[in-house]
Amino acid sequence: MNKSKVIDINNITAGYDNHKIALKNINLSIYENDFIGIIGPNGGGKTTLLKVILGLLKPFSGEIKYYSDEKEHFIGYLPQFKLIDEKFPIIVKDVILSGLSSKKSIFKAISKEDNNKLEKIMEEIKITDLKNRAIGSLSGGQLQRVFLARAIISNPKILILDEPNTFVDKKFSSTLYDLLRELNKNMTIILVSHDLGTIPQYVKSIACVNQTLHYHPTSEITEDMIDAYACPLEVLAHGPVPHRIILKHGGNKDD
Numbered sequence: 508m509n510k511s512k513v514i515d516i517n518n519i520t521a522g523y524d525n526h527k528i529a530l531k532n533i534n535l536s537i538y539e540n541d542f543i544g545i546i547g548p549n550g551g552g553k554t555t556l557l558k559v560i561l562g563l564l565k566p567f568s569g570e571i572k573y574y575s576d577e578k579e580h581f582i583g584y585l586p587q588f589k590l591i592d593e594k595f596p597i598i599v600k601d602v603i604l605s606g607l608s609s610k611k612s613i614f615k616a617i618s619k620e621d622n623n624k625l626e627k628i629m630e631e632i633k634i635t636d637l638k639n640r641a642i643g644s645l646s647g648g649q650l651q652r653v654f655l656a657r658a659i660i661s662n663p664k665i666l667i668l669d670e671p672n673t674f675v676d677k678k679f680s681s682t683l684y685d686l687l688r689e690l691n692k693n694m695t696i697i698l699v700s701h702d703l704g705t706i707p708q709y710v711k712s713i714a715c716v717n718q719t720l721h722y723h724p725t726s727e728i729t730e731d732m733i734d735a736y737a738c739p740l741e742v743l744a745h746g747p748v749p750h751r752i753i754l755k756h757g758g759n760k761d762d
């Protein structure tokens with residue numbers, strides 16, 4: 508079966524003002540219905556890669572191609588979590604609705620169709636009871652759900668999540684992954700995570716990012732990836748780790 512490409516990253520080198528290079532000669536092709544887990548050490552360049560994909564950071568060199576007719580709702584993005592000032596005067600439903608159009612004023616009356624989308628998404632993510640709460644009054648996990656709802660309400664072709672597990676509780680964590688699996692039927696998902704114990708069960712492939720990018724077309728995390736890319740080893744030691752994800756390099760064939 509031939510899958511269509513949605514994004515092609517060719518030989519990208521990127522970094523910041525001081526000419527500090529965060530990513531060097533990165534190549535990655537992303538296809539429809541991919542579910543890519545991005546792992547790597549702190550400061551390895553994961554968020555920088557997302558910024559390049561989102562068009563928020565112009566690379567020093569290289570090229571990124573997008574394959575889509577529709578620009579506006581091509582990518583939904585759940586950013587890395589930041590606490591919000593508790594006086595921030597916006598309520599939950601307006602935050603979620605702002606994911607439908609960047610141009611629409613939050614004071615404009617919402618259409619019936621948009622309202623239906625809002626109700627449906629809040630039910631799916633189990634935040635209906637938060638609908639009229641000021642976002643500054645929410646807990647970290649609640650806020651993260653609200654931003655997830657905002658990222659997917661427009662039904663984007665690609666969903667990008669940066670560390671979505673930081674604040675959610677264990678119970679919502681499995682709901683979140685089940686939801687992502689469901690969304691993945693119609694959406695490409697790119698997920699940055701340190702949660703090495705969990706992501707192999709959900710993602711279809713893994714990209715290790717530590718200034719360079721190494722793509723692994725399976726969801727197994729091998730010792731090799733951990734050694735070469737200094738991925739956070741301690742996470743593997745926490746809790747029950749499915750045996751199948753710990754393989755030696757070439758373990759599939761030789762062991």
Ligand SMILES: Nc1ncnc2c1ncn2[C@@H]1O[C@H](COP(=O)(O)OP(=O)(O)OP(=O)(O)O)[C@@H](O)[C@H]1O
Nearest residue numbers: 523524527529547548549550551552553554555556
């Ligand atoms: N705005 C910035 N200005 C200058 N340097 C930056 C900026 N943002 C990130 N960096 C640097 O770029 C490198 C890559 O950072 P990045 O945030 O992409 O890493 P990361 O893999 O997402 O890390 P973490 O897992 O800690 O979130 C780091 O050395 C970081 O200090």
